[in-house]
Amino acid sequence: xxxxxEERLQKLALAYRDVEWLGTRWYWNMFLFITVGILIEWxxxxxxxxxIPAVFLASDFRYQLKKQKILDGYIxxxxxxxxxxxxxxxxxxLYAVLTIVIIQTIEEPFWKILVxxxxxxxxxxxxxxWIIRRDGARDPDYxxxxxxxxxxxxxxTSKWNTYSSDKHV
Numbered sequence: 001x002x003x004x005x006e007e008r009l010q011k012l013a014l015a016y017r018d019v020e021w022l023g024t025r026w027y028w029n030m031f032l033f034i035t036v037g038i039l040i041e042w043x044x045x046x047x048x049x050x051x052i053p054a055v056f057l058a059s060d061f062r063y064q065l066k067k068q069k070i071l072d073g074y075i076x077x078x079x080x081x082x083x084x085x086x087x088x089x090x091x092x093x094l095y096a097v098l099t100i101v102i103i104q105t106i107e108e109p110f111w112k113i114l115v116x117x118x119x120x121x122x123x124x125x126x127x128x129x130w131i132i133r134r135d136g137a138r139d140p141d142y143x144x145x146x147x148x149x150x151x152x153x154x155x156x157t158s159k160w161n162t163y164s165s166d167k168h169v
Contacts, residue, residue, distance in 0.1 A: 005143065008074050012148045013155065015066035047106070050099055057095050063145075064088050075139060086135055087145070090128035097124060 071080045105113045136142035
């Protein structure tokens with residue numbers, strides 16, 4: 001017998017696995033990094049480095065849309081919308097700050113760029129995650145994106161039993 005939380009976790013994990021191909025397969029990441037590196041060398045446009053986080057942002061946005069559709073059946077529309085806007089808003093904010101930091105430090109040595117990125121983005125990331133977790137604490141069956149990612153990694157590549165919404169135990 002599955003609880004609503006377990007059912008929700010399984011559906012979210014399936015959506016995550018379907019959409020999050022960049023985060024789960026290392027060869028796609030290597031292909032992306034090599035392609036961007038080659039394009040930077042050919043075009044002499046160091047700003048192409050921003051394509052990497054943009055691709056990850058787009059991939060996460062697709063997952064957040066699927067997550068919103070799944071959660072509509074379990075929690076109130078207002079709560080689903082708030083969770084969606086918090087997650088997407090935090091990612092857009094972090095990407096915008098990353099873009100600004102890279103633009104401002106593009107002429108600096110690589111190590112200075114990395115220090116600036118970590119010094120500015122790390123606190124922003126932890127603050128946004130804290131806000132999202134605090135908001136999720138209102139729902140006793142809240143499932144974080146980290147929990148979904150852990151569940152996907154735990155299951156690995158084994159075949160999952162797809163749980164249809166019309167089957168209720």
